[in-house]
Amino acid sequence: MAAPGTDHIVTAYSEELNTLAQSIAEMGGQVELAIENGTKALLKLDRELADLTIIADQRIDDMQRRIDDMAVSMIARRQPMASDLRAIITAIHVANDLERVGDMAKQLARRSLKLDGLNLQPTFYNGVRNMTALVQRQVKGALDAYANRDSAGAIDVCNRDDEVDAMHTSLFRELLTYMMEDPRNITPCTQLLFCAKSLERIGDHATNIAERAYYLQTGKQLTSEVQELHRVQIKA
Amino acid sequence: MAAPGTDHIVTAYSEELNTLAQSIAEMGGQVELAIENGTKALLKLDRELADLTIIADQRIDDMQRRIDDMAVSMIARRQPMASDLRAIITAIHVANDLERVGDMAKQLARRSLKLDGLNLQPTFYNGVRNMTALVQRQVKGALDAYANRDSAGAIDVCNRDDEVDAMHTSLFRELLTYMMEDPRNITPCTQLLFCAKSLERIGDHATNIAERAYYLQTGKQLTSEVQELHRVQIKA
Numbered sequence: 001m002a003a004p005g006t007d008h009i010v011t012a013y014s015e016e017l018n019t020l021a022q023s024i025a026e027m028g029g030q031v032e033l034a035i036e037n038g039t040k041a042l043l044k045l046d047r048e049l050a051d052l053t054i055i056a057d058q059r060i061d062d063m064q065r066r067i068d069d070m071a072v073s074m075i076a077r078r079q080p081m082a083s084d085l086r087a088i089i090t091a092i093h094v095a096n097d098l099e100r101v102g103d104m105a106k107q108l109a110r111r112s113l114k115l116d117g118l119n120l121q122p123t124f125y126n127g128v129r130n131m132t133a134l135v136q137r138q139v140k141g142a143l144d145a146y147a148n149r150d151s152a153g154a155i156d157v158c159n160r161d162d163e164v165d166a167m168h169t170s171l172f173r174e175l176l177t178y179m180m181e182d183p184r185n186i187t188p189c190t191q192l193l194f195c196a197k198s199l200e201r202i203g204d205h206a207t208n209i210a211e212r213a214y215y216l217q218t219g220k221q222l223t224s225e226v227q228e229l230h231r232v233q234i235k236a
Numbered sequence: 237m238a239a240p241g242t243d244h245i246v247t248a249y250s251e252e253l254n255t256l257a258q259s260i261a262e263m264g265g266q267v268e269l270a271i272e273n274g275t276k277a278l279l280k281l282d283r284e285l286a287d288l289t290i291i292a293d294q295r296i297d298d299m300q301r302r303i304d305d306m307a308v309s310m311i312a313r314r315q316p317m318a319s320d321l322r323a324i325i326t327a328i329h330v331a332n333d334l335e336r337v338g339d340m341a342k343q344l345a346r347r348s349l350k351l352d353g354l355n356l357q358p359t360f361y362n363g364v365r366n367m368t369a370l371v372q373r374q375v376k377g378a379l380d381a382y383a384n385r386d387s388a389g390a391i392d393v394c395n396r397d398d399e400v401d402a403m404h405t406s407l408f409r410e411l412l413t414y415m416m417e418d419p420r421n422i423t424p425c426t427q428l429l430f431c432a433k434s435l436e437r438i439g440d441h442a443t444n445i446a447e448r449a450y451y452l453q454t455g456k457q458l459t460s461e462v463q464e465l466h467r468v469q470i471k472a
Contacts, residue, residue, distance in 0.1 A: 068325075075311055076321050085312050089304075089328070096332060176423060183416045190412065193426065194433070 038105035127171035164203035274341035363407035393446035400439035
């Protein structure tokens with residue numbers, strides 16, 4: 001490569017940072033699609049879509065590996081300053097959380113295959129459907145907060161995690177009652193219990209990403225005091 | 237700081253690398269203790285030990301944050317060469333997996349609190365007990381492989397993960413039969429299903445750590461071909 005001027009180096013560097021951010025955004029898009037497909041496979045017992053979701057997870061894993069390699073190579077070649085280094089390390093963590101969300105989507109698809117042919121009542125699904133919508137909103141909110149360096153948006157996501165947990169608890173109880181009503185419900189409802197758990201964990205990963213986004217923007221850990229203050233300010 | 241000679245710099249640097257490795261080892265020790273206590277709380281329904289395990293998880297989280305900060309600061313101050321950089325980034329990943337294992341131990345402790353007072357038969361526990369022993373061995377094996385840069389030991393851990401999964405599947409089925417036998421078993425056995433899942437996930441994290449250990453030592457990703465070859469060699 002021809003010896004570049006300083007401007008050129010800086011530009012190439014910030015281009016690399018942009019590429020990294022872009023890669024996270026792309027991975028986020030793939031993961032959102034995986035949740036969409038995994039939950040649709042579950043709710044419609046669509047075997048084809050389930051298989052597709054399971055296969056597509058490999059691509060998400062590859063994306064994580066590429067982001068990891070890209071980040072490490074940037075650190076090795078450039079000597080990033082503190083704030084850039086923070087951004088690069090955060091990218092590694094966010095990619096890690098996204099990879100796990102992808103895994104959860106794959107789990108949902110796998111469970112849909114196990115549910116097929118079981119004694120499954122449409123009412124069993126109501127809670128799962130509601131929880132899915134909320135969790136998708138959480139992942140989108142976390143990715144937006146990360147992409148836009150929006151610390152208020154990040155706090156919103158973290159505060160809404162209580163809703164996810166409450167929904168999970170109530171769904172858990174509901175499914176237990178179906179199981180007690182009729183032993184034939186035990187196997188399908190057990191599978192749905194684990195689906196609910198996977199959704200709750202997707203919510204947890206969304207919270208992790210939002211916390212990282214907050215830290216990236218403010219340089220501070222998100223505390224429960226800050227979360228509470230934000231709640232009060234929104235209500236006021 | 238007084239300007240040091242090159243030797244001094246190198247020594248201080250390798251001391252930092254040692255400190256990082258030492259911190260991972262300490263965190264690993266705390267996490268092993270958490271599994272020990274969490275599973276003991278579960279098997280003996282020991283509320284005190286459960287509370288202790290839940291509180292101790294905060295310390296594990298703090299350890300991860302410190303390792304993260306230490307790693308980032310080392311990268312920022314030193315300009316690590318490729319192999320050292322790989323070791324430092326691996327430490328970040330391993331600490332991340334250990335933190336999640338700690339979370340699983342906390343989950344086991346939390347579930348033991350929910351089980352107290354329920355209609356719990358001693359036989360329900362047999363599978364959980366066996367799985368606990370295997371999973372503890374996996375975590376120890378992974379940490380040893382990482383500490384000793386033992387790639388053969390790392391492959392052993394990855395190969396044994398099939399045993400964990402098989403044990404989990406058989407335990408899952410066993411618990412379902414108890415639930416079908418008597419509706420009063422549904423609630424306790426559901427809790428145990430999730431305990432089994434937590435144990436299986438601890439096994440997965442042990443595998444992740446072993447894969448990282450393998451990569452650190454060999455510079456290559458561990459493939460299923462290598463795993464199979466190792467299996468054949470051991471049998472021969």
